[in-house]
Amino acid sequence: MEVDGRFPYYAQGSVVKGFGRGSKDMGIPTANFPDEVVDQLPAAFDQGVYYGWASLDGGPIYKMVMSVGTNPFWNNERKTMETHILQKFDSDFYGKSLAVCVSGFIRDNVSFESLDQLVKTIHTDIATATVVLDSEKQKTFHDSFRKWIDQ
Numbered sequence: 001m002e003v004d005g006r007f008p009y010y011a012q013g014s015v016v017k018g019f020g021r022g023s024k025d026m027g028i029p030t031a032n033f034p035d036e037v038v039d040q041l042p043a044a045f046d047q048g049v050y051y052g053w054a055s056l057d058g059g060p061i062y063k064m065v066m067s068v069g070t071n072p073f074w075n076n077e078r079k080t081m082e083t084h085i086l087q088k089f090d091s092d093f094y095g096k097s098l099a100v101c102v103s104g105f106i107r108d109n110v111s112f113e114s115l116d117q118l119v120k121t122i123h124t125d126i127a128t129a130t131v132v133l134d135s136e137k138q139k140t141f142h143d144s145f146r147k148w149i150d151q
């Protein structure tokens with residue numbers, strides 16, 4: 001496989017309110033980063049759907065998928081970084097510190113014909129991330145991320 005120098009990319013910031021367009025109702029809540037964190041992203045991350053690791057307030061590390069871009073389906077203007085953690089939480093965590101390790105690319109962030117198609121594709125993204133993140137290479141990213149969080 002080709003080496004992609006963008007990874008791993010670490011980011012951290014407090015979880016803010018997003019556009020509230022009901023990703024939660026679709027079963028795919030996405031924790032949004034503040035604009036300052038989005039603005040720090042290198043140009044190479046202009047858009048895309050990525051996978052990696054996430055941790056809240058220095059706690060356990062979970063698998064995640066992250067969407068970067070202007071969300072073509074929704075015609076937003078501002079770029080967002082939205083993290084869906086592959087873990088069920090009993091309550092919201094707005095205001096908590098979210099740390100992410102972006103460790104691989106899944107696909108371009110393109111628009112879809114329908115909401116149904118978008119949701120189906122996100123489920124495929126989640127399935128992809130679940131498998132890939134079990135690889136040895138991703139375990140080393142996980143371990144380095146743990147050190148980065150704890151430092």
Ligand code: ADP
Binds near residue numbers: 021030092
């Ligand atoms: P918003 O538009 O405010 O981002 P969402 O519908 O995308 O609203 O829901 C995101 C919020 O849901 C997060 O900020 C977080 O507090 C909560 N949440 C609960 N479970 C998860 C999860 N597994 N991954 C991401 N966010 C989650």
Ligand code: MG
Binds near residue numbers: 023
């Ligand atoms: Mg969101």
